[in-house]
Amino acid sequence: MAESDMAESTEPVKTQSAGAFDIRSIIGGLIGLYGIVLVVMGLWFTSDSEIDRADGVNLNTRVGIGLLVFAVIMLAWVFLRPLRVPVEEETSQDGKSSAE
16 A cells, blocks of 8 residues: 555544444334234234144244344344444535535
């Protein structure tokens, strides 16, 4: 690397949080929604015949709880370790950056 390249790379890069566009928040939200649906279906809408077919286990409730646990882990990951993306400085029409 040339010396001029090294000098430029030491400048701090402005970043911002990815927020709602972080794939972890999308996955966590969808998995959480499916988990809620399965828990509700398992607690109030699963018949005894369906439980008997699953060897006496209410699978909807168990899988729903598992999905909710996974969703909480994903969303905690998003909040504890947010994804930072670089931000380009905006330039005005005369070519000067707005930070100047």
